[in-house]
Amino acid sequence: MPPELTAAMEATAAAVFNAATTTLLPQGLSPSPQVFVFDRLGGDRLVGQVTCRPYRRGQDAAVAIAELGRIAAGVVGTDLLVFWEEFNLRTSLYGSSEQHPKALVILQATLQSHFLTWFPFESDVLSWRANGLPDDVRIRRGAPTDTVEGAQLSEPIYRLLGLWRAGIVAYDFDECRRIVTSAVKDGYDVSFVTQSHD
Numbered sequence: 001m002p003p004e005l006t007a008a009m010e011a012t013a014a015a016v017f018n019a020a021t022t023t024l025l026p027q028g029l030s031p032s033p034q035v036f037v038f039d040r041l042g043g044d045r046l047v048g049q050v051t052c053r054p055y056r057r058g059q060d061a062a063v064a065i066a067e068l069g070r071i072a073a074g075v076v077g078t079d080l081l082v083f084w085e086e087f088n089l090r091t092s093l094y095g096s097s098e099q100h101p102k103a104l105v106i107l108q109a110t111l112q113s114h115f116l117t118w119f120p121f122e123s124d125v126l127s128w129r130a131n132g133l134p135d136d137v138r139i140r141r142g143a144p145t146d147t148v149e150g151a152q153l154s155e156p157i158y159r160l161l162g163l164w165r166a167g168i169v170a171y172d173f174d175e176c177r178r179i180v181t182s183a184v185k186d187g188y189d190v191s192f193v194t195q196s197h198d
Helices: 007-027 059-075 086-094 155-169 173-185
Strands: 034-039 045-051 079-085 103-109 114-128 134-141 189-192
Touching: 007 034, 007 045, 007 079, 007 103, 007 114, 007 134, 034 059, 045 059, 059 086, 059 155, 059 173, 059 189, 079 086, 079 155, 086 103, 103 155, 173 189
Parallel strands: none
Antiparallel strands: 034 045, 034 079, 045 189, 079 103, 103 114, 114 134
């Protein structure tokens, strides 16, 4: 995991990683790109989550993924965790290829920097459904890579971070509300975490 994760970030990253490796990947499914928004200034808490809308391969995928950053700015927080599956991301952006690596990826981002960690895996299809899709998939996890500060990213992920940072700097409450409302209409799943008050 990235070296500077707070307790809330660590718990969120572990839960998302566990869901992907125990539920989605064994069914032949890939997690959609997701962004988790955190607020260090508000007591290290998860503020909200944005899951990418459905998209077509190519330019539509690039636009949809980058737009996660603008929506995350509308949710408002000091840090992001961005989560995706690398094989699925590259296929969505560049088309099919057996050369695309398989890995769950966690990107931690602040307003100044980012940290990238890969969790590679291999998969074997054990059975198929009648419609030709995988039914049961065996997942073999490899060792995670070292966390790299300032690692190279695909262009839509760079744009995601740029849109988030620009939106935070130019914060406007009414604009944030409009962005989130519009995102939901466009098919993004946006959820806020309600804090309990004891």
